Amino acid sequence: MITVEIAQDELLSNIESKIPLLILDIRAKDSYMQGHVPGAANAICDSMQQKQIIMSKIPQNMRIILIDDDGTIAKENATMMARFGFDAHYLKDGMKSWNKETVKSAQDTTVSGDTLWSYIKQNEDVFLLDVREPQEYAEFKIPGAVNIPLSRLFMPGSQSEIPKDRKIVTICSHGNRSMVATFALAQSGIEATSLVGGMALWNQVLNATTFKENDITIIQVEKIGKGCLSHIVGSNGEAVVIDPTYPASKYVEFAQKEGLKIAKVIDTHQHADHVSAAKELAQTTGAKLYFSKLEEYKIESEKVEDGNTIPFGTKQLRAIHTPGHTAGSMSYVLDDKYVFSGDILFVEGIGRPDLRDQVEEYATKLYDTLHNKMLKFSDSTKVFPTHHGEGVKPSENGIYYTTVGMAKKIPLLDLDQQGFVSKVVSITTPRPMNYSMIIKINRGVIPISPMQIPDLEMGPNRCSIKM
Ligand SMILES: [Fe+2]
Incomplete structure (x- = not known):
């Protein structure tokens, strides 16, 4: 029988002897923070699975001493750890009988x-x-x-x-x-x-930055871990959300702060790098949902094609078909001054053709979209993309956007059609493994629980290409 119990004097002599020691306080966070044995860490595991993961990360050559309130739960856990081969013990009678020095925690665990x-x-x-x-x-x-x-x-x-x-x-x-x-x-x-x-x-943290100009409000929502951008565009108390990501509930909060009610939700195209929150946001707010007519969805929605308009407040968004990233990508134009470009044109580069097996065909469409549609707007037109790459800084007002004038300086856009297509073909990298799964979810072919989304989306976004 392994002896797992340890008295406080023995614990103190263990601490003084400097043997490899982990003292784990398994009480609730508040109790730990109010006073714990010097050198003890707060260890709270929510499930057996988490306990096993944590144990597998602890070096086996260390003595482990568990501390709780009265020694009961710590005893059970120390006994279990000893069975797994750890030199595990627990403090007899726990903190209730500890009469030596304690330290408070200055920061949360x-x-x-x-x-x-x-x-x-x-x-x-x-x-x-x-x-x-x-x-x-x-x-x-x-x-x-x-x-x-x-x-x-x-x-x-x-x-x-x-x-x-x-x-x-x-x-x-x-x-x-x-x-x-x-x-x-x-x-x-x-x-x-x-x-x-x-x-x-971390990938699920959303940051909102508001931009107001003339009579419109644009709340740019950034999924900061991935650089995904989405936009809540408001006029006269009503808002359209373009390309929302999870968690969907945050958009309601951000819109409310600016006095906006979400009336319409749009995806510019079928996203492959993140799970779209468009369907859930439309369902929870009662907003109308819009997808490109040129893409296949098993989700009921309004279908958008080139030239359609989506009214909100006193404004309207006009759809333009901008293929190249995907075949059915739509961009949305507001007052001929603002373009929401999806994954066609970014601050630092251009969108990648999303289908690698047809990259040449898509690159040709992309060239046409960029030169004959996007760059035809006036130089001062502001372009709001759905991503930004690593290292790209927002403008002074904290918003990621470019202008048509600035976009004309992107090196890839200097090339003629043939040069552009061969360059894009040569630099388009394979898509990450999880992309096809995400497309199926966004198409509505396979269901997903919000709990599974963080793992599915983990990793950087690789939507943009540049020279
Ligand atoms: Fe995309």
């Missing part, structure tokens, strides 16, 4: 994506510690994050580059490794906060 985004937006001094493997980090990261893989974090000396006087947020793919990272840091006396849901939920 977990942080949501929305809260982390508010820190970043307000330029708060946050050290972002990404504990995924280097190839995961290279693929897709929060700008400014420093990479130290979790496996290295337990090695002596690996924590020297981590500041002790800054707010630290640990990041991984789903919030498990980042939690274990807080355990590793706690034993060195470094407090850290784990990003809940990791990069998967």
Whole structure:
């Protein structure tokens, strides 16, 4: 029989002896923050599955001491961990009988994506510690994050580059490794906060920036992890939403803040990089849903073709058929001053043909769309795309847009048709694996639960191509 119980004097001597030790306080976050054993990390697992994932990330050579309120739940968990081969113990009688020093936590043990985004937006001094493997980090990261893989974090000396006087947020793919990272840091006396849901939920954070000009309101909504852009376009209290992403409920909140009621919802084209929230947003708001007539959907909607108009408030959006990214892509024009271009024209480049097996045919259509439709608007026309690439900065007002005048300077648009097509064919990269699945969902062929969306969408967007 393994002895898992440990008395407080033994715990103190373990701490002083500097043996590899993880002290895990499994009480509720508030109790932990009010006072815990020095060096203890807060460990809360919601499910057996999460417990198993967390355990698989903890080095087996460390002694683990679990602490709860009275020793009952900690005993059960320590016994289970001992059966899995860990040198696991629990503090006898828990915190209720602890009469030695305790420390309070100055920072929360977990942080949501929305809260982390508010820190970043307000330029708060946050050290972002990404504990995924280097190839995961290279693929897709929060700008400014420093990479130290979790496996290295337990090695002596690996924590020297981590500041002790800054707010630290640990990041991984789903919030498990980042939690274990807080355990590793706690034993060195470094407090850290784990990003809940990791990069998967980070991808679901939406940021709204409002732009007002003349008598229109444009709320640009950015899915900050992926650079997807969507727009709530308002006139006289009524709004059209173009290309909404999940979570759909956020659009209602953003529109309400500007005194707008969502009356229409549009997808410019069948998206392949993110799950469209158009259907859900239309259903929950009672708004009319519009899709391109030239694309196949198994979702009931109004069908849009070239020249159709969609009225809202005192304005109307005019549809123009702009094929090339997909065959049925529509762009929407407002007052001949603003164009919502979907994935045809971006701030930094142009849309990629979405069907790689017909890339030449699509590149030819794209050339025609760009030169004979988009660039025919006046140079001052503002173009609002559905994405921006990594590293692209918004304009001074925080909005991502370009103008027709600026778009004319995109190097690919200098080429003649033949040069353009062969260049586009040569630089169009294969689509990520999950694209065909996302297309089927957006077409309405296969259902999806909102819970599955973060994992499906994880990763960078690769919609734009540039020279
Ligand atoms: Fe697209």
